[in-house]
Amino acid sequence: MIDSAPRTTSLHDSSQAQADQALLRLGQRLMAASYRFITPTPLTHQRVNGRLADPRATDLRGVFGWSRPFDAGLFDAAELAGLQQAGIVQEDAGQLRSTVRWSSLGPLLLAHSAYPTEEADAVFxxxxxxxxxxxxxxxxxxxxxxVRRAVDIGCGSGVGALLVARSRHTAEVLAVDINPRALRMSAVNAELAEAHNVSVYHSDVLGSVEGRFDLILANPPYMQDTQQRAYRHGGGELGEQLSLRILREALPRLQRDGSLLLYTGVAMVEGRDPFLDAARPLLDNDAYAWTYRELDPDVFGEELEKPGYERVERIAVVALTVTRRS
Incomplete structure (x- = not known):
């Protein structure tokens, strides 16, 4: 059963709890059917769906992976009624669509928001x-x-928390997010993965959780998003603000020999790395050992055509690993 304690989410509401149970049962059904779907970039998703003469889904991957509209006959009447009652399937312009997508990550199956992720509280x-x-x-x-205690900041669908929990079975693993919808998804995904050492909390960065951690994970939004969607908008001039805030607030919460893994994106300007320039003063002292590397030098190139990115040469994804020595 999905348990509301100690989670500070809407799971206390009985109708919401029933919807989450329906989502969990759907995940179990998909796993039993050997469902697999690797989620591509939104641009690839758009291109692949655009190839179809008939956009309607003909199988579960089409419905829950490619987020295609589908006919009622794809499900038996009772199952479809249950999915609709839970809000997992909705009618859109006379067609049926899933409001969630299911993606594979190794042996894991994770629920998140359907394509396109346009809602302010979408879970990407x-x-x-x-x-x-x-x-x-x-x-x-x-x-x-x-790793006795770990936390995944801005957990989204719970990827980081689940990987740590399954690798370190005795660890206490916290999944925190400011987005209630993300917390619900993470709770369902943890239950589906049988990761019983994961607890889900509503928290703005680490503001609602106490103590220190052996491992802090974060994959924050790093774009400048005019719609300010929670999963995408990083704040600041070029989306760097939240990543820097996480760095500042996470470092004092590390145990000795504890590590922060920060995966983020950087808008490179005139050959400079503005994030690294701002992070160095926090890192260049004897208390920390750190490494920094680009994982991909050029992602989301289409963003360079949008307002605010006129001076940006490229957007790179980077990994900052910091270990507390004293």
Whole structure:
């Protein structure tokens, strides 16, 4: 059962709890059917769907992966009625569509928002999530210090928290987010993955949780988004504000030998890295050891055509790893 304690989400509401149980049952059904879907970039998603003469889905991957409209006959009447009652399926312009998408990550199956992610509280999953997961897995393989307590800041669908929880079964793992919809998705995904050492909390960065951590993870939004969608808008001049805030607030919360893994994006301006320039004063002292590298030098090139990015040469995704030495 999905348990509301100690989660500070709307799971206390009985109708919402029923909807979350329906989402969990759907995930279990998809896993039993060996469903798999690797989520591409939104631009690739648009291009692939645009190839179709008939846009309607003909299978579960079309419905819950490609977010295509579908006919009622694809499901039996009772199952479809349950999905509609739970808000998982809705009618849109005379057609049926899923409001959620299911993506594969290794053995995991994760629920997140359907394409296109236009709502202010959308829960995003995509290529950044896969790169973030790879960064976490590499760190855990190389880490010999124990992980007793970990937190995934801005957990979204719960990727970071789930990977740590499944790798370190005795660890207390917190998944925190300011977006209630993300917390609900993370709770369902944790239950589906049988990651019972994950607890989900509403928190603005680390403001609502106490104590120190052996491992802090963060994959914050890093774009300048005019719609200010929670999963995408990083704030500041070029989307860097939230990443810098996480760095400032996370460093004092590390245990000795504890590490921060910050995966983010940087708008490079005239050959400079503005994020690294701003981060250096926080890092260049004897208390921390750190590494910084570009994981991909050029992502979301289409953003350079939007207002605010006139001086930006490229957007890179980077990984900052900081370990507290004293």
């Amino acid at each position: 999953f995509g290529p950044d999530s896969y790169r973030f997961a790879s960064l976490i897995e590499d760190h855990l393989c190389q880490r010999f210090s124990p």
